[in-house]
Amino acid sequence: MAGDLIVALDGVAFGLLLYCVAAGLSLSLGVAGVFQLSHGALYLAGACLAWWFAAQGTWLGFVVALLVGLATGAAAGGGLAELLRHVPDHLDQALVTIGAGLILVEVLTSGYGAQARTVLPPPGLDGAVTLLGRAYPVYRLTIIAVAAVLSAALHLTVERSRPGVLVRAVAADPRHVATLGVEPRRVHLAVMMAGGALAVFAGVLGAPILGPAPGLDTTVLTLSLIIIVAGGLGSMRGALLAALIVGQVHTSVAVAWPTAAPFLLAALLLVGLAWRTHHHLITARVA
Amino acid sequence: MDRGWTRYNRHVSALAVASVAAAMAGCSGSSLDNTAEPAPTSELVIGVVVPKSGPYQQIGQDMQKGWTAYLDEHGNKLGGHPVRIVEADEGDGGPTARAAADRLITNEHVHAIVGVANADAVNNIAGPATAARVPFLGTGGRPSTLKDLSYTWHTSFASTDYGTAAGPYVKSTVDGPVYVVGPDYQGGKDQIGGFVTGFTAAGGKLANPGAQPTYTPWPGDNNFGPWLTKIKDSGAKAVYAFYAGPAAVAFVKQYQQFNVGLPLYGPAFLTEGAALAAQGQAAVGITTVATYDPTLSNPGNDAFVAAFKAKYNGSSPNLYVETMYAAGALLDKAVAVTGAKLTSESINAAIGKVSDVTSPRGTWKLSPSTHTPVQHWCVRRAQPSGTSVANTVVTADLTTVGG
Numbered sequence: 001m002a003g004d005l006i007v008a009l010d011g012v013a014f015g016l017l018l019y020c021v022a023a024g025l026s027l028s029l030g031v032a033g034v035f036q037l038s039h040g041a042l043y044l045a046g047a048c049l050a051w052w053f054a055a056q057g058t059w060l061g062f063v064v065a066l067l068v069g070l071a072t073g074a075a076a077g078g079g080l081a082e083l084l085r086h087v088p089d090h091l092d093q094a095l096v097t098i099g100a101g102l103i104l105v106e107v108l109t110s111g112y113g114a115q116a117r118t119v120l121p122p123p124g125l126d127g128a129v130t131l132l133g134r135a136y137p138v139y140r141l142t143i144i145a146v147a148a149v150l151s152a153a154l155h156l157t158v159e160r161s162r163p164g165v166l167v168r169a170v171a172a173d174p175r176h177v178a179t180l181g182v183e184p185r186r187v188h189l190a191v192m193m194a195g196g197a198l199a200v201f202a203g204v205l206g207a208p209i210l211g212p213a214p215g216l217d218t219t220v221l222t223l224s225l226i227i228i229v230a231g232g233l234g235s236m237r238g239a240l241l242a243a244l245i246v247g248q249v250h251t252s253v254a255v256a257w258p259t260a261a262p263f264l265l266a267a268l269l270l271v272g273l274a275w276r277t278h279h280h281l282i283t284a285r286v287a
Numbered sequence: 288m289d290r291g292w293t294r295y296n297r298h299v300s301a302l303a304v305a306s307v308a309a310a311m312a313g314c315s316g317s318s319l320d321n322t323a324e325p326a327p328t329s330e331l332v333i334g335v336v337v338p339k340s341g342p343y344q345q346i347g348q349d350m351q352k353g354w355t356a357y358l359d360e361h362g363n364k365l366g367g368h369p370v371r372i373v374e375a376d377e378g379d380g381g382p383t384a385r386a387a388a389d390r391l392i393t394n395e396h397v398h399a400i401v402g403v404a405n406a407d408a409v410n411n412i413a414g415p416a417t418a419a420r421v422p423f424l425g426t427g428g429r430p431s432t433l434k435d436l437s438y439t440w441h442t443s444f445a446s447t448d449y450g451t452a453a454g455p456y457v458k459s460t461v462d463g464p465v466y467v468v469g470p471d472y473q474g475g476k477d478q479i480g481g482f483v484t485g486f487t488a489a490g491g492k493l494a495n496p497g498a499q500p501t502y503t504p505w506p507g508d509n510n511f512g513p514w515l516t517k518i519k520d521s522g523a524k525a526v527y528a529f530y531a532g533p534a535a536v537a538f539v540k541q542y543q544q545f546n547v548g549l550p551l552y553g554p555a556f557l558t559e560g561a562a563l564a565a566q567g568q569a570a571v572g573i574t575t576v577a578t579y580d581p582t583l584s585n586p587g588n589d590a591f592v593a594a595f596k597a598k599y600n601g602s603s604p605n606l607y608v609e610t611m612y613a614a615g616a617l618l619d620k621a622v623a624v625t626g627a628k629l630t631s632e633s634i635n636a637a638i639g640k641v642s643d644v645t646s647p648r649g650t651w652k653l654s655p656s657t658h659t660p661v662q663h664w665c666v667r668r669a670q671p672s673g674t675s676v677a678n679t680v681v682t683a684d685l686t687t688v689g690g
Contacts, residue, residue, distance in 0.1 A: 003520035010512040115345035115561045116533030118540050128546050134519055135546030140512070209510065213533040214344045215379075219508055229300050251513040254504055258471055261504050273300060 002132040007252050009131070013140040015247020016147030017206045021220055022227040022239050023154055024198030028077065030234025031158075031171045032191040034084055035093040038101030039199050040221030041108070042076060045069075046203015047212045048108050050119045054207075057120030062204075069200040077196020081189045105217050112212045119207040139208050146205060154236050167191055171234060226265055230272030242272065331368040331622060331629060334375060334391035336402035336412060337611075341379035342506065343404045343532050345561045346607050350402060350426060353608035356595060357615025365615065366622025368629065373397055379506070380405035388412040392419045398631045399424060401614045404607065406430045406446050406474030413439045422635040424617060426610040428474045429659055438635055441659045442613040442644070443606075444578060444689065446474050447481030449554035452664040452688045453527065453576040454485020457552050463524030464494035465552075468514055470534060471502035478529040478554055486527070494523030509537035515545040525549050531556035536565045543569040550574065558669045558678060560605040570669040570676050578662050579609040579648040580680055591647040603677075604647070613646035617653070620644065654690030661690035 021043055028036035046069045053068070054061030080100065084093050120126055121139035128135040158164040167187055169177045174184035210216060227246055231238030245268060254261040335354055338347035363370055373395045375387035384403070391397045392415055399422045403409055406428035416423040417438040425439060428446035433439060457465060467482060469475040479500045483493065495501050503514060518526055526549050530538045535557050542551060555577035556562070558570050581592045581603040591612070595604045604612075621637040622629070643652045644660075651662035666682035 003516050006516045007513040010510075010516065014508075014510055014512075109344075113345065113561075114348070116536035116565050118536060118565050118567070128544065134516060137512075137541075137544040139544075210508065211537075213509070213536075214340070214342050215506070219506075223508075225304075229304060233300060250504075250508060250510065254507075255513045255517055258502050258504050269304060273304070 003134065004252070006132060006134050006136060007255055008248065009136070010140065011248040011251035012244065013144050013247070014209075014250055015244040016151070017143050017202070017209065018223055018227060018246055019240055019243035020147050020150055020202035020205060021199060022224040022231075022243055023150070023236065024073075024195040024202065025221075025224045026195075026228045026231075026234055026236065026239045027191050027198065028195035030228060030232075031167055032081065032188050032195065033171060034080065034192060035090045035097060036080065036192075036195065037094050037097040037221065038076075038080070038104060039195075039224055040217035040219070041101035041104040042073060042196055042199035043203040043206070043220040044105060044108055044212060044217040045072065045076075046200035046205075047119070047207040047210065047216065048112050048117075048203075049200070050204045050207030051112060051117045051212050054122070055117070055119055057122050057126055057208075059122045062122045065204045066201065069204045070197045073197035073200030074193040075196070076200070077192040077194070078189055080196070081192035085185070101217065101221075108212070109214065114214050116213040117211050119211045121208045143205065143209070151236070151240050155240075158236050168234075223265075226269055230268050232272070232276055242268070329368060329627075329629075331365055331370045332373065332395065332397045333365075333370055333618070334373045334387075334395060334397035334400040334402075336375045336377050336384065336387050336391070336400060336408075338378065338380075338404050339374075339376040340383070341377070342534070343377075343379075346404045346532055347377065349560055349605060349607035350404060350611045352595075352599065353426075353604065353611030354401065354615060356591075356598075356604075356608070357612045357619075360594070361615070361619065365619045366625065368622055377403055377405065377408050380408035380411065382411075384408035385411040385415070388415045392416065392421055397421065398629055398634055399618065401426065401618070402611065403427050406477065407472055409433060409439070410473075419631075420635065421631040422638055424614045424638075426607075426614050428477065429657075430473045431477050431480075432473055436658050439658060440617070440638055440653070442617050442646070443610040443660070444662075445481075445657060445659045446477030447484070448659070448688050449478055449529075449576055450481025450483065451485045452686050453552065453554065454482050454487075454491065455489040456576065456666060456682075456685060457482075457525065457527060458486055458489035458491040461491075461525040461550065461552075464492045464522065465525045465527055466494040466518045466521050466523035466549075467500045467527045468495075468518070469500070469502060469529035470505035470507070472505045475502060475505065475529055479527075482527055482529075494518075494521040496521070507534070509534055511538050511541045512545060515541055515547055518549070519545070519547055523549060525552060527552045528557060529554055531559070532562060535559075535562040539566045539573065540569050552576075555579075555606050555667070558667075560607060563669065563676060563678065566669075567676055568671070571671060573669045574681075575667050575669075575678070576664050576685065577606065577667055577678075578660075578664055579606045580665060580667055580678055581605065582678070582680055583648065583665065583683070585647075585649055587645060587649075588647040609647050613644060613648070616646050617641060617644050652690070657690050659689055661687065663687055 025039045028034050049065040049069050053065040125139045125142050128137050170184045170187040227242040231242030249264050337350040377384045401424045404427040423439050425441040426443050429441045469479040551573045555575045558573050620641050625633045625637040651660040664685045665680050667678040668681050670679045
């Protein structure tokens with residue numbers, strides 16, 4: 001029983017790590033409306049930065065990787081926003097971002113050598129603590145703490161702050177916002193920069209758990225897409241809930257019922273879509 | 288929420304779902320329409336299939352080095368015939384491997400196919416190769432599910448062999464139940480299944496729930512935390528695990544992070560090649576059974592290791608390098624007695640007449656019934672070596688298994 005609780009805790013840590021990645025995609029896709037399929041490649045870039053600067057686990061290297069990661073992620077997101085400014089069609093956007101992602105992955109792969117690389121957590125976070133009589137890695141608890149702060153900050157910014165209102169307004173009706181004297185393109189650019197920065201940030205943060213390895217970009221992109229679709233595009237709260245469920249599917253459920261885990265993710269996607277379609281029909285009728 | 292936004296939301300959701308489906312299905316390699324002329328009879332055309340993408344990419348690079356080493360050493364000739372190589376990608380063992388086999392057979396008219404790291408790719412290559420009567424020399428795990436062996440040969444091992452060799456050994460060194468865990472694909476089930484058979488036959492007990500082996504999702508996310516917690520709760524005295532490549536790195540690192548603290552055993556892959564380098568100190572103390580190790584002492588291996596180190600900046604060869612080198616040795620021997628007129632059928636018949644092969648691991652027999660090696664096994668332990676970690680052979684002659 002206590003062991004199951006530890007497994008569930010691990011599911012929370014894994015789910016929250018996924019939330020950090022998916023939150024960025026939720027901003028790009030759900031709020032800025034850019035079909036960003038290079039998001040997994042950006043995560044891989046973050047993991048590579050962590051490996052380059054902090055493979056042996058130093059605070060200086062970790063902080064440098066985080067700062068460089070935030071800057072490059074914002075630049076990549078902003079670059080994509082500019083590149084796709086005149087590409088309104090989602091299929092075209094998908095092609096451009098898949099292509100950009102493939103190029104980035106190839107460059108990174110030649111850099112890290114197409115093999116699994118390990119990244120040690122910074123000193124002080126690399127040990128284990130005893131929880132319910134079992135050793136549990138401190139770094140995973142750190143991820144829970146960081147992701148909790150991040151999700152609260154994102155929630156407050158997007159749902160409660162004035163810039164957040166503006167961002168949601170641009171997503172819903174850019175032309176209307178333009179009449180208020182705000183240039184939607186700038187808001188767009190800012191959101192894409194935030195999305196890119198979040199992806200790379202998550203890569204640096206997650207590297208000690210999901211470090212550079214072949215196929216990492218696809219795994220991360222797939223899970224992120226599942227999370228934001230099941231949770232509702234652009235909804236930070238929905239993404240958080242979906243990420244926590246995916247985390248449990250990958251841990252508690254996978255331990256108890258390993259062959260079912262992949263199918264349950266697809267089921268989650270269907271339930272999320274069906275439930276929200278139903279919900280929207282009701283709101284549409286009321287409106 | 289207005290209707291426009293809802294429609295937009297649904298439209299993007301549908302695209303996102305399609306993307307998930309596409310990402311999950313993976314990109315299957317399409318074959319280029321090469322209409323090559325059939326090769327002149329004196330030239331030997333060999334298709335080499337190794338992972339150039341997917342999780343076993345690094346293993347593919349090692350395999351390529353082993354194959355190149357044999358050809359370089361023998362003037363790019365096998366059995367006296369000049370060799371032309373056609374390379375193909377195995378991918379993650381699925382549709383990409385199948386496309387590779389189709390292209391090599393249909394468009395490139397190869398005499399034989401060599402390679403494959405993932406046991407799952409074997410069925411995808413052996414099927415079309417057997418149908419076209421092209422011999423396939425596998426260099427990774429042979430899955431137990433392969434039925435028609437007439438054109439399939441392995442210079443490596445049957446996937447169950449490792450466990451067969453390790454089972455009685457682990458029983459003799461561990462006093463108590465053992466937890467077994469591996470990835471949920473055919474190669475993993477064979478590796479673990481072979482161990483369970485050998486271990487329980489020797490009187491061993493499994494610590495897993497219901498005394499059934501545990502399989503982790505494959506391809507998974509390489510987060511082994513939940514299973515490591517379960518292992519600690521199981522009352523096991525030791526763990527036997529099969530993972531290779533990036534999964535082996537993740538498992539061993541997390542085994543240390545979760546302070547499992549139980550002796551860890553496994554087949555060679557757990558601490559092989561690039562995986563061991565990435566695991567570093569976390570691998571110290573892990574015991575593996577193997578058919579090959581660069582420190583094995585025999586004259587052929589000494590020369591092989593020295594030449595390999597000279598060529599690749601002092602890095603040592605490993606089992607992936609050796610099984611490809613052995614495929615070169617087996618083909619060399621077979622083609623030498625095939626005669627002047629080379630056909631894939633005549634080469635296949637000649638392979639069947641080869642009784643033993645000498646490669647860096649030593650001299651081994653090719654079983655006429657299973658078409659896999661009957662060979663010696665050793666026990667290794669990962670130990671600190673300077674600033675890094677290296678395997679050290681602790682029992683040179685554990686047992687003979689195979690066939």
